Amino acid sequence: MKAMRKLVWMLLAVSMVGFTSCDSDDDDWIDDGGQGSGGSDEGGVVTPSGSGTYADPWNVAAAKENQDTDYKFVKGFIVGQVPSGDLEEAQFEAPFSGTSVSGEPLTEGQNILIAATADEKNVNNCLVVQLNPGALRTGLNLITEGNAAKVLGKEVILQGNLEKYFGVVGMKSTSYAILVESSEEFGAIIDPDGDFNVPELLITDLRAMLQGSKITITEDKKIIGIVISDVVNNNVSSLKQIVVAAEDNSAGIVLYCSENNDSYLIGDKVEVRVKDLSLENYGGLLELNGVPLVNIRKVGTGTVTPRVTTVADVKNNSSAWQSTLVTVQGEYVPALSDGTFGSSNAATTNTIKDGNDEVNSYVSKFAKFCSTKVPTGTKSITGIVDCYKNTLQLNIRSEADIK
Incomplete structure (x- = not known):
């Protein structure tokens, strides 16, 4: 070949x-x-x-x-x-x-x-x-x-x-x-006009391939998923990061691209060629690393329905539900005294409280809603199950994820 x-x-x-x-x-x-x-x-x-x-x-x-x-x-x-x-x-x-x-x-x-x-x-x-x-x-x-x-x-x-x-x-x-x-x-040599006519690999099966800290994928296959991260509102740790989930929300994966993403938006259905990519555990977060943007193409649009659950269940299923969408009922508690989601000076770690259970919620300093006041009281909160330095996070994409 x-x-x-x-x-x-x-x-x-x-x-x-x-x-x-x-x-x-x-x-x-x-x-x-x-x-x-x-x-x-x-x-x-x-x-x-x-x-x-x-x-x-x-x-x-x-x-x-x-x-x-x-x-x-x-x-x-x-x-x-x-x-x-x-x-x-x-x-x-x-x-x-x-x-x-x-x-x-x-x-x-x-x-x-x-x-x-x-x-x-x-x-x-x-x-x-x-x-x-x-x-x-x-x-x-x-x-x-x-x-x-x-x-x-x-x-x-x-x-x-x-x-x-x-x-x-x-x-x-x-x-x-x-x-x-x-x-x-x-x-591997990249052909900008590369062929996506290769067998599909389910995201669940892709995740199961990693048994250690890092592998290089040798199978000439592709995954198909829906983009659930939001590059527009920019609550991501890096512009190179795209999170995709299976359309049935059964599994998800982080794509850490070799270039900044400004093309793929929430709801885009994409195919991703995975051969010769690095699959690794980065501080507890499973990701495909170094993904060239030419390995990704949009093939349509779709909707991922969040799993309605509790913070306790998110904590109990953090590995299986990683990089998927969930919705919990709880209080979004800001870390800053002014009651805003975050600061443009540094990333902020807020807290989602559901009864006696709580989970961290990250807001990037680049998030467009940093200066917005956090709504008070018990709300319906949707976010992506994430992990940073082996610590669980439930991260909203924008203030619209709190209703």
Whole structure:
């Protein structure tokens, strides 16, 4: 199958005669200093070449000239990584390291630097590449023990979207890589016109596939569901997050996309291709990670009817009901003294009380209803069963979920 995909891309490459350059913003790349640890001012500027196809990938110089292009192929040598959001801290020699937002040491690096030569140590001559979660990140990152010895200095071809990363020209939503010398592949080539004519995998069965912390799905299948999260009112922890549930509300799953979602709204019926995606448990929340938006397509609309229940039953069935809609009778108790849902300064954790039972309810600082006053008294409250750092949440989408 992989050989067939390669053949398709090579045939496409034959029909192309060059590449189109886009004007770059003046601040797309840092042109002074910034060599990173162990860096030097040496290293040459290479003439742009390639056409961005699998058979004729762009080199790093051409990639920098072609920002805002998607699903392109770039070739270079893996020379280092950036442990934080600051290119000045680029690392070119082992040991490689980094810390998470919680301050814990990373076990997997989230990016690599590629360059025209294997000995490049000037970050300005490199392209910073985001590694999608899953096989690609696990196989190519430089922090995981043993990886640096295997991939540092090796030539690689990558497919991804050329866009700003760390505020400069980079590659994001990286879906596929192949080490040139060994022909070892990671992830899968994305065809923007990909075929959704594959068997359906029930969301219930998808969830059952995860028996540990993370797996890569090998089955060429799709899930079908209804979007129940609300990108319009924006009470989500990330714009990359979409929650879909089976039409009968029997099961749901979080799609953590490789790009921000501004297309899929409540009630959209979608198909999601799952092959080569990472299924993982993130702090108690089951999610498909690194989902390219081209893996999702709208096929209609639908309605998910919430399960009418109690807070006690939500707590007793939190795993089975995760990422589905429920409706409870209770009091929505604001955490802030002004009685509003939240604050634009920081996320707020409110409480839903149902008799002697209660559950947390998250409101993002980006939620459009932050400044709205919480209605008082016992109400009908609808929300998505969620989990954050292994703590149960019942999160409303907007103030309209309280009646």
